[in-house]
Structure formats: C-alpha cells, structure tokens
Amino acid sequence: MAPLVFKSLIIYFSQLLLLVSAENGECPRSFQCGFLGQIRFPFTTTQQQHCGLLPIHGCENHDPMAPKTLQLNTSTSTSTSTSTSYPVLKVEVPHTIFITDVEHEKHLLNRSCNAFSKNFSLPHPSPSASFRHKYSITIFRCPHSLKPTLPKYFHKYSNCSSEYDIYYGRPEAETPLDLKVEKSLAPCSTIQLAVEGVSGDDPFQFLTSSIDIEVELSDECERCLGDGKGQCLPDGKGNFYCPTAVLLLAFLVKICYPRWKNQSSINQRIEVFLKKHGTLQTKRYGYSEIKKVTNCLRNKLGQEGFGCVYKGKLQDGRYVAVKILNESEDDGEEFINEVASISRTSHINIVTLLGFCCEGSRRALVYEFMPNGSLEKFIFEENAQMTDHRLDYQLLYQIVLCVARGLEYLHKGCNIKILHFDIKPHNILLDENFNPKISDFGLAKICTRKESMVSIYGARGTAGYIAPEVFSRNFGVVSHKSDVYSYGMMVLEMIGGRKNTMTGLDPSSEIYFPDWIYNRLESNQELGLQHIRNTSDEKMVRKMTIVGLWCIQTHPSSRPAISKVLEMLESKVELLQIPPKPFLCSPSTSPIHFSSETS
Structure with a gap:
C-alpha cells in the first residue's frame, strides 16, 4: 500500500501547489493533468495560463479520465476564423502534443470532400518558441478551370466537385516549391493537413485526424529550462525573460486526508478481494500496460454506465475492448462485481474477461473484442x-x-x-x-x-x-x-x-x-x-x-x-398459450417515475 499512498500524496500536493503558486504569481516546474500525467513548459493549465505557451483545458477536473482539450483557431473557405477545441490524446517529451480533430475524422471516414475545406492555425511564434506540424502536407484547392504546370511527383484528385480540383505533393518529404510551380498555383487556396503513411492517388488513404504539434523552443529558452531556473516567457511587452519558479513546500492534511483515507479503504477492499481470489484465470495489467494496449486511449468505442470503452490490441495480435472505470466516490463495487462474476464463467454467450488493472484509483477491465458492437445498434429504427x-x-x-x-x-x-x-x-x-x-x-x-x-x-x-x-x-x-x-x-x-x-x-x-x-x-x-x-x-x-x-x-x-x-x-x-395481460402496461398509468435513465 505504501506506493499507492505516496502516489496519492503526490497528486494532492500537485493540486495544492497549483493553488498556492497561483496566489503568489509563480509557476511550479510541472502540473498534474489527469491521464496526461505531469506536464511541463511549454504546456500549462488554464488555471495557470501565464506559466506556459499552450494551456490545456480540463486539467482541473478531478476525474483523471475526463477529456482534455486544446483550443486553436480554425477557418474554412466560407467562414472567418473561429476558436475550436481539439481533444488532447497525449503529451510527449520534450515538446510534442497530440490532438485529434473529431469533425475531420468523420469527413475522412465518409470520404467527404469537406475534409479539404477546413484549416487550423498554429499559435503565433513568440520570443520563446515557434510551432509546426510534425507530419503534414499542403493541399492546394484550385479552380477546375486552372491547369497548373506541376512536377511529376504532384497528384491530382478530381472527384470532389466540378468547381475545383485538389493537388498535393509528397507528404513524406515536402520541399519548398520552385517559383514556376508556386506561380502556377497562386490562384489556389491552401490548407495544411496531417498525414500518416505515404502519398498515392487517394488522399483519404493517407490523411489522418490525429495531429502532432511540435513546439520548437529558442536557444535562450532551452538554456533557461536547462539551468533549472523555471519557465521562459514573454513579458508584457513581448520581450523574453526567464522567471525563477519557487516550489512552496506546503501540505494541508485537513484537506487531503479525508479523500486519501476514503480511496485507501477502497483500494484495500479491492486488494483483499483479489488476494482471496488469487486463482482467477485472468491477467493483471499495470496501468502503463493498459495505455500501451489502447495506444493511449485513442480509439473510443463507446460509453457505459461505469466508464468508457476503448479498442486495444494485445502483443499476440488479438483485439480487445478495454473498459476504463470512472473514478467516483463509491466502494469499488462495480469492479469487484465484474471480476468476481465473469471470471467464474465460461460460456459461448457470455463475454470473456481477459484481464484487469487495479493500480491505485485507476481500474480497468480487458475483454475480448466484439466487432459488431452492441445489439442496440441493429434493432432500433433511429x-x-x-x-x-x-x-x-x-x-x-x-x-x-x-x-x-x-x-x-x-x-x-x-x-x-x-x-x-x-x-x-x-x-x-x-x-x-x-x-x-x-x-x-x-x-x-x-x-x-x-x-x-x-x-x-x-x-x-x-x-x-x-x-x-x-x-x-x-x-x-x-x-x-x-x-x-x-x-x-x-x-x-x-x-x-x-x-x-x-x-x-x-x-x-x-x-x-x-x-x-x-x-x-x-x-x-x-x-x-x-x-x-x-x-x-x-x-x-x-x-x-x-x-x-x-x-x-x-x-x-x-x-x-x-x-x-x-x-x-x-x-x-x-x-403456446397467450399470457394474461401484464398489470403495469402503460407508463402513463404506472405509479413509478424515474428522474434519470439508470437507477
């Protein structure tokens, strides 16, 4: 239990440190942000926007699996620039953030040419840093009447509209265009889109909704961080400076202890159950393994009463469905119920539990993957x-x-x-x-x-x-x-x-x-x-x-x-005989009323 207790103390201390630092106008070296873990400059939280260049929304949510988003400006050919929230998938050392564009993903899946109309703007460079797409391609949206002179490595896609064509080069190695090519494409509108894989005749095969944004820090900023002084930030006039972060060692037991004690008792109850049923024919995973299996929770299959379900893949190649249970003020009953009941079953019409994770307040269940999803999708007209x-x-x-x-x-x-x-x-x-x-x-x-x-x-x-x-x-x-x-x-x-x-x-x-x-x-x-x-x-x-x-x-x-x-x-x-008519037939005559879907 000692590592779990220590981890809980670290989380609560990080939250407290954010509050204390905010009051003093100073910035801690790192911030706790749910499933993203500890994030550092140039990333920050919305509560401490002055402590970084890219604030991530949702870090303050006590549920570690709650969505985290990044706001960027977007524009289309028919509208002005607007601010859009993009779900954050993960943050990688040293300075890369991975986001996804849900709307763009739908366009790609539906092979909709709206995928070629949306553009989002990277943040403006600052004295401390600049921003770039890690893997991207420039798409040229040209009038159908235009016949540009282009190199052989350029491709043309004409299946969208009689009004315009799509042109693109090699996403794996974009190079600056020569003046002749640039001039011939001048009447075209351009958008920057994320890619994976290599190009071909079909852009829907290599475009992706997952966007990698890399922050390139200036040499002066890198030295500031390397010296351990703190964050490198622009001042009120836009000039660079390197403030020193002061770590305030404070911990309010009165605030943290009740929550820690409750979580500790839940964990203890679950561990007692797992020890008692040590012969369970299911594998126990660490949370880092769960993240690896699900590719950092990228592919969400759906939402259930007790958590979110994600698609994953085991090392042996088998696909699985991983349910990440909600962290709530309960006694862990749903986790124990699932493990205790399904682990005792073996039947062709009962889903198979392949493994579970219980690491502090993080709990997950690993099931066999069912390709056709739930029956609900196939029987209701809506x-x-x-x-x-x-x-x-x-x-x-x-x-x-x-x-x-x-x-x-x-x-x-x-x-x-x-x-x-x-x-x-x-x-x-x-x-x-x-x-x-x-x-x-x-x-x-x-x-x-x-x-x-x-x-x-x-x-x-x-x-x-x-x-x-x-x-x-x-x-x-x-x-x-x-x-x-x-x-x-x-x-x-x-x-x-x-x-x-x-x-x-x-x-x-x-x-x-x-x-x-x-x-x-x-x-x-x-x-x-x-x-x-x-x-x-x-x-x-x-x-x-x-x-x-x-x-x-x-x-x-x-x-x-x-x-x-x-x-x-x-x-x-x-x-077969026709049964008596059920007494409680119509909800309008029933004395029972529900205020929510699930009791």
Whole structure:
C-alpha cells in the first residue's frame, strides 16, 4: 500500500501547489493533468495560463479520465476564423502534443470532400518558441478551370466537385516549391493537413485526424529550462525573460486526508478481494500496460454506465475492448462485481474477461473484442443510419435463443448463481458472426445455488427494464425472475424495432409497445410489423411475442424461469398459450417515475 499512498500524496500536493503558486504569481516546474500525467513548459493549465505557451483545458477536473482539450483557431473557405477545441490524446517529451480533430475524422471516414475545406492555425511564434506540424502536407484547392504546370511527383484528385480540383505533393518529404510551380498555383487556396503513411492517388488513404504539434523552443529558452531556473516567457511587452519558479513546500492534511483515507479503504477492499481470489484465470495489467494496449486511449468505442470503452490490441495480435472505470466516490463495487462474476464463467454467450488493472484509483477491465458492437445498434429504427442493415427475424430469433442460453448458464449452469440485473440491448454484444454475448456485469449479484431470493439495497438496473419487485418489494421478492423480466422487455423491443414507447401509430397518442402488441395478439390480428417477409417470419415473431409477454408478467411467480423460456422458444408456436395481460402496461398509468435513465 505504501506506493499507492505516496502516489496519492503526490497528486494532492500537485493540486495544492497549483493553488498556492497561483496566489503568489509563480509557476511550479510541472502540473498534474489527469491521464496526461505531469506536464511541463511549454504546456500549462488554464488555471495557470501565464506559466506556459499552450494551456490545456480540463486539467482541473478531478476525474483523471475526463477529456482534455486544446483550443486553436480554425477557418474554412466560407467562414472567418473561429476558436475550436481539439481533444488532447497525449503529451510527449520534450515538446510534442497530440490532438485529434473529431469533425475531420468523420469527413475522412465518409470520404467527404469537406475534409479539404477546413484549416487550423498554429499559435503565433513568440520570443520563446515557434510551432509546426510534425507530419503534414499542403493541399492546394484550385479552380477546375486552372491547369497548373506541376512536377511529376504532384497528384491530382478530381472527384470532389466540378468547381475545383485538389493537388498535393509528397507528404513524406515536402520541399519548398520552385517559383514556376508556386506561380502556377497562386490562384489556389491552401490548407495544411496531417498525414500518416505515404502519398498515392487517394488522399483519404493517407490523411489522418490525429495531429502532432511540435513546439520548437529558442536557444535562450532551452538554456533557461536547462539551468533549472523555471519557465521562459514573454513579458508584457513581448520581450523574453526567464522567471525563477519557487516550489512552496506546503501540505494541508485537513484537506487531503479525508479523500486519501476514503480511496485507501477502497483500494484495500479491492486488494483483499483479489488476494482471496488469487486463482482467477485472468491477467493483471499495470496501468502503463493498459495505455500501451489502447495506444493511449485513442480509439473510443463507446460509453457505459461505469466508464468508457476503448479498442486495444494485445502483443499476440488479438483485439480487445478495454473498459476504463470512472473514478467516483463509491466502494469499488462495480469492479469487484465484474471480476468476481465473469471470471467464474465460461460460456459461448457470455463475454470473456481477459484481464484487469487495479493500480491505485485507476481500474480497468480487458475483454475480448466484439466487432459488431452492441445489439442496440441493429434493432432500433433511429440507429438504422449507423449500420448497413437491420437484422432479419431469423437472426433476431437466434439472438433471442442464445441470450436465453447465456442467462440459463448464469442462473443454473455455474457452480454459483449470478443475477445480472441489467439485461438490455446495449449490454448484448455481437461477434463477427452476430453471435450474442452478455456483457457488463457491474450490477451483478452472486448467490449460492440454493438461494431462491436475494437481498439488494435499493433499485438497480436501467429504467424500462427493471422488474417491478426490484424497485418495490410489494410486487414480490427479488430473484432470477428479475432478469427474466428484463430479458422479456428486451425481446419485445427487438420485435418492434424501437423502445417500449411507440410513436407514430396514432398522431394524437403515444402507445406503450407491450400494450399495443398484446391487444393485437389477443384479438388475433396481424401484428403489422415491418420487415416480416413470409409465414415463417410471422410464426417466429408471434412465438417471440408470446414468450416476451410471459416474461414481463408483473408478479415474479407468474413469469417462467429462463429454462422454461428456452423450452417455449424451441417449441411450436401453436402449443403456446397467450399470457394474461401484464398489470403495469402503460407508463402513463404506472405509479413509478424515474428522474434519470439508470437507477
């Protein structure tokens, strides 16, 4: 525990030093900036802008994984210069900062010619430093009527517009243009864009949204830093000077101790758990390894309830998904839940935990990578633009069946019983063949095989999927039937291709989908759903609908166990009985209200 305690003290001391130094108008040698670590001149924080040349926004956020940004001026061919925030990826010694242009990345992915219209300006040189793109290329945007005389190494790209063409040279070795070439390109507008790799006929292959900015310090400034005197800064008149940084050795135990003590107890609880379960078949990573695996958290896959998920790559070439858990004022329960539950499982329909990281307040989980992402992307109509196709009902049925098998394994197949408590489309991941795997066990509860009911504190889950007994014990006891309810609600959403509340069926009303589909089923009407192609689809949808409605019965005793659900799904639809109408159908008549999505 000693290294963890020392690290915590260093972090708190750095934050305090910033405050004390600001009051005295002096600059510390380095600044703490979340996942970027300790940053030094020429970089600084927005709280201490006078202590550097490039202030990074967000360093003051106590969450180390909170975004950090750098503001630069940008301009387009149709607008004046504006200030734009760019996410900071990392800062490298001695003086290089890596940022990304999210908008530019979208243009490149969509092969949009808007990628050639935006330009951003590097900061103006100062008496202390100048700035340059580390790897960049100059793009010439010329009128279509212009026929410039250019060297052989220049390329032309004409697929954007009848009004202009794009010309560019070699990004790997840009050289100054001779006067003849420069003159022929004079009518063209120019933009500077970041590159990776070498040039070719297709600029979308070598342009990148990741931008490396290198700060070149003057010799006088380098000497100032080398002598250990402090920062080299321009004074009020723009002249260079070298102020001395005074490190004020002060530490307020009254401020720091409560936070340190709380974090220390969390870490101790987690370490006790890990020691107790020392036989876990998962690798423990250091945080530096996590950063290496994820290329410094460059490729964000999405946001979950307990953290952000990034794509990574192991040394053996396998791709992984790495969830960086939020640092919050909790007791580390979600980390323990995930490690304790998934590490005990081995099933084709349960996501595999490959490793974890627990280093002070930094915690991460390493999973197998699922190329097709979450089921949510493929079933809801509002997400249709994000995917190439919507899943047909044959494949939806297979997913429904496989998720039920995964749940049956959690409830009955393990040597312990695991209740998930957050079954929903977002937590069902799809591999390259659209085989589903249950993920995100942050709310899971581990029970003995003999326990028929469980005790939980408060409601847990996501609004719309939480079983009635979970938020009010008046409806019954909490048990494996609570997962069955969430599963049933998810099945109905998969059938309808939208959230529980349907709009557009009647311009004057909003209809709760389980209510609407039950009425149609009961009166033996056609379901009238889109994408049903034949009688086989109709029967399959009817079977899944009946099973889904059985699963969302209000009282747990009326719901089938997940093993019975599997039996119903694998039987003929003609043998299934229509269940009673669930009591809590429409949210408009339900006494339960939620102020946020997740309880």
